[in-house]
Amino acid sequence: MKNFALIGAAGYIAPRHLRAIKETNNQLIAALDKFDSVGVMDSYFPNADFFVEFERFDRHIEKLKRAGTQLDYVSICTPNYLHDSHIRMALRRGADAICEKPLVLNPWNVEALKDIEKESGQRINTILQLRLHPSIIKLKKKVEAASNKEKFDVDLTYITSRGKWYDISWKGDESKSGGIATNIGVHFYDMLSWIFGEVQENIVHLREKDKSGGYLEFKKARVRWFLSINENDLPKEVRKKGQRTFRSINIDGVELEFSSGFTDLHNVSYQEILKGNGFGLGDSEESIKIVHKIRNSEISKIGEKHLFIK
The missing domain is CATH 3.40.50.720 (NAD(P)-binding Rossmann-like Domain)
Incomplete structure (x- = not known):
């Protein structure tokens, strides 16, 4: 114990x-x-x-x-x-x-x-629990088995509505939270770099207090991404259902299903840490570099834009 x-x-x-x-x-x-x-x-x-x-x-x-x-x-x-x-x-x-x-x-x-x-x-x-999700592990194996010349086309969309409290809290202060891309997106960037390899290009198309979007190119993927805490960005069909969150990772036109299976991932993380198999500084480094550049880059007009930005 x-x-x-x-x-x-x-x-x-x-x-x-x-x-x-x-x-x-x-x-x-x-x-x-x-x-x-x-x-x-x-x-x-x-x-x-x-x-x-x-x-x-x-x-x-x-x-x-x-x-x-x-x-x-x-x-x-x-x-x-x-x-x-x-x-x-x-x-x-x-x-x-x-x-x-x-x-x-x-x-x-x-x-x-x-x-x-x-x-x-x-x-x-x-805690990088997405690396322990069965669907994500399966995707990583698929990408590793693909030709090195092949690049996957990925659209990442994550909208998680937040109320007025968010802006008043430390999360609304970029100096404390790192902004939207860091606060709600860092685990996605970790997942993407873990699966698709090193970053080759990092372009920011949109960076506002409540939303951000851009283009990331990895060794094995071209990724258009959009993150938001504004409920007005939710697709109409989602809002009609009264839902306040929308999460989608589309790879070559196929939706990655990973909405279930999150419940016990902290437990699994702890089990691995106690065995000496936890994710350390080196594992975190790439995603921290990605969000730091997103936070500090100039807004660009070039590169492929996410549909929600268009």
Whole structure:
């Protein structure tokens, strides 16, 4: 049984981590969040110590260590811009980190963490659950079996409606979230680069506060992509059904079905991490470079545009 701490216990994604810790038969000994609406912990670890101040949480972890209680992992579910700092704290306390995506916001943050990882002897893991989805694994095998000269044509569309709260929260602040492409798209870019190889071209056609779109060319694919949190971008047939999310990956005219099977992927991620098979800094690097360039590129008129941008 390993000892875990959790930073960001009141967040949207925290219950998946709590469940994964419990269902892999491990123990949560401490949790932190500046918000105290964490009643969800009662369903998993009611006896875990809870803190609303980082300083007291950090001191508690140190006292446990001096008393002989080893902290093995720190799970990080905090806002994107805090990941770097919280990863460093985990390693400094002699624990491995398990961090939600994006691991960090900038490519140079990855390089710095590589040095700290090496110095500490600890490991940094990130959650890239799409790599564990059966449909995605099947697609990767299909692409690997195809001729190296063949390029697939891909249309990625992801619209997930968000209310007015989004813009007020840290997610609406690009300096904290990295913007739309980073906040809701980084796992898709990771999936695309994992399946189709290195990036050859990265063009941005649209970049607004609530939507973004562009063209990515990989070694084995030409990808037109569009991401949005604006419900007005939803296809009419989706809105008529009262649905607020639309997700589509179309490859050479064939829809990739991957809407089901997400429920247990955090559990699977934890199982692999505990075996020493987690996704690390090197796995995250390419997607972080992609979103950083999207965030900082000039808007272009050239290149193939996604249908929703046209």
